Amino acid sequence: MAVALRRLLPGPAPGGSRCCGATAWGARERSYWRALRRRLLGPPVPPFSEPCQVGTPVLRAPAAAVPAESLGSPELRALAAALAAGLRRGPCVGLSAPQLGVPLRVFAAELPPARCSRYPAALRGAQRIEPFPLRVLVNPALRVLDARLVTAPEGCASLRGFSACVPRHWAVHVSGVDESGQPVSWEAWGWAARVIQHELDHLDGVLFIDRMDSRTFTNTAWSQLLD
Numbered sequence: 001m002a003v004a005l006r007r008l009l010p011g012p013a014p015g016g017s018r019c020c021g022a023t024a025w026g027a028r029e030r031s032y033w034r035a036l037r038r039r040l041l042g043p044p045v046p047p048f049s050e051p052c053q054v055g056t057p058v059l060r061a062p063a064a065a066v067p068a069e070s071l072g073s074p075e076l077r078a079l080a081a082a083l084a085a086g087l088r089r090g091p092c093v094g095l096s097a098p099q100l101g102v103p104l105r106v107f108a109a110e111l112p113p114a115r116c117s118r119y120p121a122a123l124r125g126a127q128r129i130e131p132f133p134l135r136v137l138v139n140p141a142l143r144v145l146d147a148r149l150v151t152a153p154e155g156c157a158s159l160r161g162f163s164a165c166v167p168r169h170w171a172v173h174v175s176g177v178d179e180s181g182q183p184v185s186w187e188a189w190g191w192a193a194r195v196i197q198h199e200l201d202h203l204d205g206v207l208f209i210d211r212m213d214s215r216t217f218t219n220t221a222w223s224q225l226l227d
Helices: 002-006 032-041 074-089 121-127 190-203 222-226
Strands: 094-096 106-111 132-155 162-177 183-189
Touching (some): 074 106, 074 132, 121 132, 132 190, 183 190
Antiparallel strands (some): 132 162
């Protein structure tokens, strides 16, 4: 899969393909069994089974466009399947290729009815949170339909345990193609528009912490630590 994905990329992946590594405080030590597993299986390769976390170079570099000749290829279909699986395993509402270590302009989004119903009723009404089916967009282009900025809390699978309030445009239109090369056009309002803008930011190396109201930045695990 890793060799196949390299054929989709115009050049080396920004920051390399590894999602983990040494930090400013030194390399992380592995247990004997984890070290043995790594020796036998080798390092993980993109698309990763878990989202890369903040600090990984691929999250901070603009993603490359998918070449036209790669549309409909087995490699691109496999990437789309990995994004869909990651959405449901998360669970999360949107996921981009760079979050799985693949620096390509691809994202997937989905909000099933069961997950939608878990949002507080007041938030659903205020932010127009409504279910939407799985969509995969390749080389998406964004157009703002309603430039009003609405602030609401956001989290991210690549910043686990944190959230903050972020202003986003109320309505947008995104167009592109799916993994098969078929045209996709999506007009979205409220929460769906927020998800689209969040994922488009990922494709440009931007995280929600770059747009947040820093006074609202919250460790969502704090309540669990108090239990």
